[in-house]
Amino acid sequence: MERTISFTLNGRPASVKVEDDRMLLWVLRSDLGLTGTKFGCGEGLCGACTVIVNQQAVRSCSVPVKDVAGKQVLTIEGLGQSGLHAIQAAFVKHHAFQCGYCTPGMILNAYALLLKTPKPTPEQITRHMEDNLCRCGTHGRILVAIEEAAIQEASAASRGGAR
Amino acid sequence: MKPVDGTENGVAGLSRRELLAMAGPGLFLCFSVDWLAAQEPARLPARQGYPTDINAYLRIGPDGRVTCFAGKVELGQGAMTVLAQILAEELDVAYDSVDMVLGDTELCPYDMGTFGSMNVRYFGPALRGAGAEAKAILLQMAGEQLQAPAARLQVKAGVVTDPNTPGKSVTYGQLVQGKRIERHLEGVPVKPVTAYSVVGHTAPRKDALDKVTGKAKYCGDFMFPGMLHARLVRPPAHGAKFKDADTSAAEKAGARIVRDDGMVAVLHERPDLADRALGLVKAQFERPEPTMDDKTIFDHLLKTAPPLQNVGASGDLAEGEKASGTIVEETYLNSYVAHAPMETHSATAVVEDGRATVWASTQAPFSLRTQVAQAIGLAPQNVRIIASYVGGGFGGKSAGGQAVEAARLAKATGKPVQVVWNRAEEFFYDTFRPAAVVKIRSGVTSAGKIALWDYKVYGAGEREAKTYYDIPHQRTLSAGGWQGGNPPGMHLSAVGPWRAPSVNTNTFARESHMDILAAKAGIDPLEFRLKHLSDARMRRVLEAVAKQFAWKAGKAPSGRGAGIACGIYSNAYAATMAEVAVDKKTGHVQVKRVVSAMDVGLVVNPDGLRQQMEGCIVMGLGYALTEEVHFKDGEVLDRNFDSYQIPRFSWMPRVETILIDNPGTPAVGGGEPPIITMGAVIANAIYDAAGVRLRQLPMTPARVLEALKKG
Numbered sequence: 001m002e003r004t005i006s007f008t009l010n011g012r013p014a015s016v017k018v019e020d021d022r023m024l025l026w027v028l029r030s031d032l033g034l035t036g037t038k039f040g041c042g043e044g045l046c047g048a049c050t051v052i053v054n055q056q057a058v059r060s061c062s063v064p065v066k067d068v069a070g071k072q073v074l075t076i077e078g079l080g081q082s083g084l085h086a087i088q089a090a091f092v093k094h095h096a097f098q099c100g101y102c103t104p105g106m107i108l109n110a111y112a113l114l115l116k117t118p119k120p121t122p123e124q125i126t127r128h129m130e131d132n133l134c135r136c137g138t139h140g141r142i143l144v145a146i147e148e149a150a151i152q153e154a155s156a157a158s159r160g161g162a163r
Numbered sequence: 164m165k166p167v168d169g170t171e172n173g174v175a176g177l178s179r180r181e182l183l184a185m186a187g188p189g190l191f192l193c194f195s196v197d198w199l200a201a202q203e204p205a206r207l208p209a210r211q212g213y214p215t216d217i218n219a220y221l222r223i224g225p226d227g228r229v230t231c232f233a234g235k236v237e238l239g240q241g242a243m244t245v246l247a248q249i250l251a252e253e254l255d256v257a258y259d260s261v262d263m264v265l266g267d268t269e270l271c272p273y274d275m276g277t278f279g280s281m282n283v284r285y286f287g288p289a290l291r292g293a294g295a296e297a298k299a300i301l302l303q304m305a306g307e308q309l310q311a312p313a314a315r316l317q318v319k320a321g322v323v324t325d326p327n328t329p330g331k332s333v334t335y336g337q338l339v340q341g342k343r344i345e346r347h348l349e350g351v352p353v354k355p356v357t358a359y360s361v362v363g364h365t366a367p368r369k370d371a372l373d374k375v376t377g378k379a380k381y382c383g384d385f386m387f388p389g390m391l392h393a394r395l396v397r398p399p400a401h402g403a404k405f406k407d408a409d410t411s412a413a414e415k416a417g418a419r420i421v422r423d424d425g426m427v428a429v430l431h432e433r434p435d436l437a438d439r440a441l442g443l444v445k446a447q448f449e450r451p452e453p454t455m456d457d458k459t460i461f462d463h464l465l466k467t468a469p470p471l472q473n474v475g476a477s478g479d480l481a482e483g484e485k486a487s488g489t490i491v492e493e494t495y496l497n498s499y500v501a502h503a504p505m506e507t508h509s510a511t512a513v514v515e516d517g518r519a520t521v522w523a524s525t526q527a528p529f530s531l532r533t534q535v536a537q538a539i540g541l542a543p544q545n546v547r548i549i550a551s552y553v554g555g556g557f558g559g560k561s562a563g564g565q566a567v568e569a570a571r572l573a574k575a576t577g578k579p580v581q582v583v584w585n586r587a588e589e590f591f592y593d594t595f596r597p598a599a600v601v602k603i604r605s606g607v608t609s610a611g612k613i614a615l616w617d618y619k620v621y622g623a624g625e626r627e628a629k630t631y632y633d634i635p636h637q638r639t640l641s642a643g644g645w646q647g648g649n650p651p652g653m654h655l656s657a658v659g660p661w662r663a664p665s666v667n668t669n670t671f672a673r674e675s676h677m678d679i680l681a682a683k684a685g686i687d688p689l690e691f692r693l694k695h696l697s698d699a700r701m702r703r704v705l706e707a708v709a710k711q712f713a714w715k716a717g718k719a720p721s722g723r724g725a726g727i728a729c730g731i732y733s734n735a736y737a738a739t740m741a742e743v744a745v746d747k748k749t750g751h752v753q754v755k756r757v758v759s760a761m762d763v764g765l766v767v768n769p770d771g772l773r774q775q776m777e778g779c780i781v782m783g784l785g786y787a788l789t790e791e792v793h794f795k796d797g798e799v800l801d802r803n804f805d806s807y808q809i810p811r812f813s814w815m816p817r818v819e820t821i822l823i824d825n826p827g828t829p830a831v832g833g834g835e836p837p838i839i840t841m842g843a844v845i846a847n848a849i850y851d852a853a854g855v856r857l858r859q860l861p862m863t864p865a866r867v868l869e870a871l872k873k874g
Contacts, residue, residue, distance in 0.1 A: 026433060042585055075377070135557070
């Protein structure tokens with residue numbers, strides 16, 4: 001059914017008039033022009049299309065747009081709008097990417113982990129990232145980058161708390 | 164040749180090159196600079212196959228920023244970064260002031276394609292030469308302006324100064340003013356390696372910010388007003404013939420249909436709605452006769468392969484047979500392997516006013532230009548291919564069917580058209596690494612020396628099939644390969660280059676077989692290899708890796724699960740050791756640690772090489788342990804990542820990389836060498852762990868269990 005779906009996209013109100021059973025991935029890319037969210041497999045198997053909906057990582061290729069009505073959606077374009085987020089900065093520092101195609105999904109999936117678990121163990125990071133696929137083989141660097149970003153975020157938070 | 168001292172030079176090199184700042188453990192083994200200077204070859208690289216005009220490679224803006232043009236493509240391998248380093252070095256400008264333009268047929272000098280680890284090896288020298296010539300011309304121009312002999316001038320970060328008149332200077336930007344450099348100088352030598360300050364050091368990747376912010380544009384990210392997304396009717400199996408398609412329901416759903424010379428396409432302004440409409444098309448195909456499947460393929464290859472060709476022989480096989488106390492014959496198999504890049508083949512085409520522009524995920528923009536031009540009846544100079552960021556290639560984006568489809572549809576509809584293959588199409592149309600069979604007949608003397616080596620490879624190709632071990636009586640034969648030209652029906656579908664083509668298969672067979680012979684001879688596998696090696700570079704990588712791994716000499720199987728393998732790829736050397744754990748109940752193999760050493764000659768970008776080594780090791784885990792294409796009667800049964808398993812985070816071993824800095828040897832590519840060792844190093848480690856020999860890739864739990872059952 002075609003109808004207007006309204007939600008918050010990267011901190012700003014957004015409305016699209018669309019068939020409401022279309023998947024969020026295609027509405028983001030094709031209707032809203034946000035191409036940082038990638039198509040990889042179309043079946044929720046690779047994680048390239050990962051975005052954040054109400055602070056949870058979801059596979060936007062498998063989420064109908066009607067499911068995000070009234071919710072907060074964060075894509076890679078909305079992360080670190082005032083300077084790189086700690087996860088992005090750590091990915092840059094450690095060269096935790098090669099072709100970069102899986103990178104937005106990796107970063108946002110890691111972001112969801114740190115929201116829920118600010119001080120993850122290496123095992124928690126591995127488990128959380130397990131279903132995000134990378135073909136270039138940068139897994140080791142991604143794990144290091146996430147660990148470092150968690151430490152950065154935690155120390156920034158504690159500095160913030162002391163003030 | 165001075166041997167490497169892994170401790171002293173290695174540690175000194177490590178700190179000098181600031182490698183500790185980078186992630187991951189690693190060693191950097193260096194030679195002394197004196198030795199290096201003595202070994203420096205003639206410093207006049209030819210620009211073979213590349214333009215002689217320096218303006219083809221670089222432009223200097225009035226602000227002093229340098230734009231570097233290269234026909235190479237950024238696939239993730241870091242081409243952008245390493246080429247910027249090379250140009251900054253020769254030109255004496257800051258690395259940060261170099262902007263890269265890659266893979267655009269209109270702006271960049273012709274290039275055959277980004278494959279075969281040829282970027283640094285072949286384009287590198289051309290770019291060095293252009294940079295050196297430009298610098299010499301700029302100094303000449305600066306001399307005229309500063310009224311000083313060019314030879315006296317100094318340049319740093321694009322600012323030319325005369326030491327005799329302090330305070331007077333001129334910048335490259337002021338000299339050139341954004342214009343073409345009209346002068347030309349012959350025979351300008353390039354900078355000696357000893358004077359390098361940018362090359363040899365890790366540089367921050369040029370693509371980093373684009374890639375972590377989502378700003379990096381891949382070919383499917385280009386959108387135009389009125390653009391249509393196309394989905395095509397595809398056959399259910401290779402060899403199926405199209406009969407007819409009823410597209411009425413798709414048309415009713417608002418899609419536009421194009422039928423053009425056997426192609427049936429469904430187009431819509433929204434990609435997902437084009438996909439839905441495609442689902443409404445009822446297409447009929449004539450299925451092919453049953454042929455073969457992923458189990459019968461190996462017999463099929465032996466039956467259908469072209470005649471074996473001799474690719475190298477020495478000594479006399481009959482003599483070798485006589486000298487051998489033990490004869491060992493083995494057969495090694497590997498299945499089809501997919502490239503499976505995260506970005507599927509994509510293209511966006513705009514055709515208007517007799518010109519076409521196509522953004523395409525391709526490793527070969529210039530040959531794609533010819534293909535597109537032919538397909539839509541334009542002259543090649545009226546077709547522009549832009550390979551913007553490409554989401555992984557690994558050899559699989561050498562062919563460009565999707566770009567031709569997009570261009571034909573853009574011409575047919577008069578609108579911009581985007582074609583993005585879905586994952587099933589990506590598997591179906593992939594030019595797989597060929598399934599292959601290797602047969603080795605060999606003999607060892609009572610003294611533990613190999614006297615006979617008769618090697619036959621079917622399907623994989625002859626690259627690095629010939630052994631580098633010292634064996635007096637040997638012969639290498641090859642039938643068919645990844646390059647094409649195979650008899651019709653030999654393979655499931657088109658095969659092609661897959662990261663280190665031929666060499667993964669040949670190294671798996673040779674290095675597995677070396678371990679079998681070492682075990683027969685009762686000799687430690689490392690010692691056994693060294694006994695048969697006079698190649699100093701190979702000995703050096705083996706010794707370096709053994710030291711870092713802390714290899715414990717002994718006859719396999721030791722129960723520790725340690726394996727070794729080495730190999731050569733395009734004049735680069737790699738040796739790898741791995742430690743595995745084998746779950747004897749499930750057959751699951753966990754790789755716990757991988758140490759790999761690589762010698763690519765001169766090291767241009769240490770961390771760039773480490774990234775490639777790590778990528779090789781991880782991608783190698785896939786073809787070693789899980790990756791095989793399942794198929795039956797022309798139908799590709801793997802359609803997505805549920806059945807086709809690629810490496811994941813939980814698979815990650817501890818990875819240690821060692822770079823042998825060998826500046827006396829010109830740099831060659833580093834994107835492929837270690838991957839060739841991964842099949843055998845794991846097979847050999849499994850043997851050391853469990854005493855069973857796996858002769859077929861991938862070494863799935865089912866195959867490991869079967870081997871354990873047989874004992």
